[in-house]
Amino acid sequence: MLYYLTQLEGLFSPLRLFQYISFRTLGAAATAFIISLLMGPWLIRKMRDLQIKEMVADGRISGLDKGDKVGTPSMGGLMIIAATSSSTLLWAVTENLYVWLTLGTFFLMGIIGFADDYLKIKRNKGLSAKMKFFAQLTWAAIVFAVLWSNPEMQTRARDLMVPFFKTPILDMGLIGGFIFLVVVLVGASNAVNLTDGLDGLAIGCSNSAAVAYLFLTYVAGNYNFAEYLQVPFVLGTGELTVFCGALLGAGLGFLWYNCHPAKIFMGDTGSLAIGGAIAMLAILTKQELLLIIVGGVFVIEAASVVLQTGYFKYTKKRFGEGRRVFKCAPLHHHFEFIEKERALDENRDPELVETVIVTRFWILSIIFALIGIATLKIR
Numbered sequence: 001m002l003y004y005l006t007q008l009e010g011l012f013s014p015l016r017l018f019q020y021i022s023f024r025t026l027g028a029a030a031t032a033f034i035i036s037l038l039m040g041p042w043l044i045r046k047m048r049d050l051q052i053k054e055m056v057a058d059g060r061i062s063g064l065d066k067g068d069k070v071g072t073p074s075m076g077g078l079m080i081i082a083a084t085s086s087s088t089l090l091w092a093v094t095e096n097l098y099v100w101l102t103l104g105t106f107f108l109m110g111i112i113g114f115a116d117d118y119l120k121i122k123r124n125k126g127l128s129a130k131m132k133f134f135a136q137l138t139w140a141a142i143v144f145a146v147l148w149s150n151p152e153m154q155t156r157a158r159d160l161m162v163p164f165f166k167t168p169i170l171d172m173g174l175i176g177g178f179i180f181l182v183v184v185l186v187g188a189s190n191a192v193n194l195t196d197g198l199d200g201l202a203i204g205c206s207n208s209a210a211v212a213y214l215f216l217t218y219v220a221g222n223y224n225f226a227e228y229l230q231v232p233f234v235l236g237t238g239e240l241t242v243f244c245g246a247l248l249g250a251g252l253g254f255l256w257y258n259c260h261p262a263k264i265f266m267g268d269t270g271s272l273a274i275g276g277a278i279a280m281l282a283i284l285t286k287q288e289l290l291l292i293i294v295g296g297v298f299v300i301e302a303a304s305v306v307l308q309t310g311y312f313k314y315t316k317k318r319f320g321e322g323r324r325v326f327k328c329a330p331l332h333h334h335f336e337f338i339e340k341e342r343a344l345d346e347n348r349d350p351e352l353v354e355t356v357i358v359t360r361f362w363i364l365s366i367i368f369a370l371i372g373i374a375t376l377k378i379r
Contacts, residue, residue, distance in 0.1 A: 102277055137186070
């Protein structure tokens, strides 16, 4: 919206700043951060009044003494969605289709997460996996139909880009392109959801991914940079940089209240929304497989769950008794068990274990993000 102030630069020359994506990205980040900070106390009070809070401790990690988290307000993802969306609409060019596709995904995945959170709190049972997948699949079909309807976007939807290669390695066609989009969208949203288990963990790692795609969207939308770095130039995706800035600002604002000990949890409302948005950024810039690197922590967390579940089922069928690879999955809980045992042996405060693990995962997420950005030069 503020972009259109550039039409008045003849009356006031500094208004020309609003034509630059870099300036509007900084503005979006600052605006989203301020909205989150201001909205946080109100939302925390509101969730407490409405009894929207963590009702029971996770039975899988009963040995970790997580009872202190029961009663903490949930659905903090509403703060992230509100701050990111409003800031994006304020600072981005609202006629850009890519912005609307990303905001639409962000919002719809948030609705799915909201429904799941609400049902879990009010009925102790959230949406079934089939219902979640059907909703995500339906939106994926809508997104793919929009992309396929435009000849230029259709080409991008068909192409399979691989990191370190300058040109597409495969034309996936209609069916292949759709299946690939579904895998990326559903996989990324659920991977972030699995990572949301410790105070500040998911949002901190999401912030690293947001920074990485901030650079990637800017490069993909700038012809000179895209040509120099040999990445697909996608006209219009530069505006997604503004969205990335807003997502980063909102994430930092949410982290203000979500760091240990958390005053509010993001819930599925936030984790599904963030995962879906990051997936759309990857899809629209044709950097889907690079998401495996940029979102390395999310991939590792999801893989640990798949490996744990698969091995348990296999050993139960083969030996009559299920066995586990990790003490608990997702992986952050495995390390939590290990570190708490060490803390007790070394007479350290067990309460600090969660902060230690989250900080180390943040470091890993930053490293993965930097590696993802560095691949732009290795082509």
